Amino acid sequence: MQWKARYEEWLQQLPINDPLRVQLSEVQRDKRQLEDCFYKYLEFGTGGMRGIIGPGTNRMNLYTVRKLAAGLASYIEIQGEDAKKRGVVISYDSRKFSREFAEEVAKTIGFRNVKSYVFDSLHPTPLLSFAVRHLGAFAGIMITASHNPPEYNGLKVYGEDGAQLTPNAADVIVSYMDQVDNEINIESRSLEELEAKELLVWIGDEVDKAYLNQLKEIQLSSVEEKSNLSIIFTGLHGTGTPIAKKAFDALCYQNVIYVEEQAVPDPQFTTAPTPNPEETEAFNLAIQYGYRNGAELLLATDPDADRLGIAVKKKDGKYQLLTGNQIGAILIQYILERRQKSGKLPGNGVILKTIVTTELAKAIAEKYGIETVDTLTGFKFIAENIEAINTTNERQFLFGYEESYGFLVSDFVRDKDAIQAAVLVAEAATYYRQQRRSLLDILNSLFNQHGYHKEVTRSIKLEGKDGAEKISRIMDEFRQNTPSALGSLKIRRSEDYQSGDMFDFFTSEICSLTLPKSNVLKYILEDESWICIRPSGTEPKIKFYIGVKAETIKGTEEKLTRLEEDLLNRVTI
Incomplete structure (x- = not known):
């Protein structure tokens, strides 16, 4: 069906007072916008x-x-009556219509006699992941657009293992979605009817309590070891603040100050228009709080509290934001160091990271005799590996992370968890503070030991149908015209995760990649610097990742500049 036919169908079938019908009427002369609204699903x-x-x-x-x-x-339904009775856990964040969308999911699946457990207040993504296994549910749905701008919303779908669906499972659901002839006429039941039939259960604070009990188990320090570390925390108008307060109280942190203006849920993110802890602007209020209170550590979670950003006080009194790669490296060092000193470092331990995450992680792990395994981008692939590890019991999961500020300390959650990461960062800062070292001191020590690693991510935003076509064309151009060198460095090997092939330019050898197929290209250069190119899975962007290593900070910056200029000059929009 062409977009015009879909548009006409919606206009005819939407109730006369439906706000969406009103919006369509307002833009009926804007053919470009209408096409973008209807050209695909x-x-x-x-x-x-x-x-x-x-x-x-x-x-x-x-x-x-x-x-x-x-x-x-x-x-x-095809899984049987037991799956329907186990049902779906549903959570939602502070975005516009999140509660309404959550209830709509419950009403729609309830019509098919599938039970739902819905949080009675907004809750973070990691609590949804935890609740799926805690309640023995068959699936989970989180209503969120994570760190996207205010005009976005979305849904994450989880399996019974508490992890986001893998591509194969998602494809099955999509095949059923494709069989829906008319989404406007899909039937549903009222919440009152679902409650009466016990097909809808509201979740109170019992899941929070169970989660907090598990959270206590990730500590590597005793209560007596904790100092009066001064911390500023902000949830950026999202779901993070309530559960963070409970977590820090439960773990006996007495000097945590919360950014009041951003503790209030706000779908417009009024004081943080870009609610992304990767961005410096997201820390503006926290930094002001930090200066007023002399805080040593600033913590920020995105709206659904699965990503954590931090800023550390420098010797000159100013704050330095750390990258996701740097935060993960510090946490790996802390975990392995403390476990080794306590005699609890397993010989079969494993660190999981994505292919676009810093190689510093692998260097730190190797020092402690710990294996590092790479996965595709997306935390669902880390979760998939955790499940495989737990199934065979041949290895022990120690930590998982991705460069985009996502970390997992313990697998009672099967997605990135900013609350776990926040309390462990606070614990690490306390531990090193007692040694008169800051987290920045630890990071610099890691660079001195393993070389200076630096990474950047650059994105080009290309919206709408035309943008999607341009992104596809850029990927095709790199595939069909692989450069022999970038930034004056020869390419040693190329990895095409769509074809599943790795080609070594030095030996002309072709090997098969072991990871699942995905629209990703990666180039490893002669000095082990690397570049990765992929379309974003959540935003209309194409993303370019660059990672370098050198003996000095200046050396890394020079390499990054050369590689970035050469790479982006090859992009034709």
């Missing part, structure tokens, strides 16, 4: 289904939510 990406809120099949609204819920219900 929202797709599953790295983090599920995510898009701009508004009318149309390519937007987040009640009807596209219903369509996904119907596809999930069909998937659960």
